[in-house]
Amino acid sequence: MNDDQQIPNKSQVNVELPSGFGGRRLQQFDIQGSRTHPVDDFNWYVLNQLGIPARVPDVMADMLLWIAASSFVGSVGKQLIRLPGVAAIAGMILAIAVVLSIYILKIATLPQIRWSLVYRWFLIFTGISLGVR
Numbered sequence: 001m002n003d004d005q006q007i008p009n010k011s012q013v014n015v016e017l018p019s020g021f022g023g024r025r026l027q028q029f030d031i032q033g034s035r036t037h038p039v040d041d042f043n044w045y046v047l048n049q050l051g052i053p054a055r056v057p058d059v060m061a062d063m064l065l066w067i068a069a070s071s072f073v074g075s076v077g078k079q080l081i082r083l084p085g086v087a088a089i090a091g092m093i094l095a096i097a098v099v100l101s102i103y104i105l106k107i108a109t110l111p112q113i114r115w116s117l118v119y120r121w122f123l124i125f126t127g128i129s130l131g132v133r
Contacts, residue, residue, distance in 0.1 A: 050116040066123035074131025
């Protein structure tokens, strides 16, 4: 199986490169790696969705977005919790969020995903505490 021709459905990418005569030519490259493994794809997807951004302006925008959204949900929830049946719905949503977080913590093998979840929950609790006040 060391021969690349024997691997079915290998990932490839087409890259446009300048040719020696001033034009353009297409070169096809094989993508190396184990990204076709389902667990690696899941880890990459979760890390892409929950990961802490790399640039400082993106971190600030991310923090503002999560805190503002959870603050809004906390303030609206504070007003709606007085209605009958809303407490049960809010409890179910909270239980589902906790179960999904525990599931992601158990399934994800990358430590960045665990710290990203801690970061997101910290932002959510900060926003909710600001919204309830």
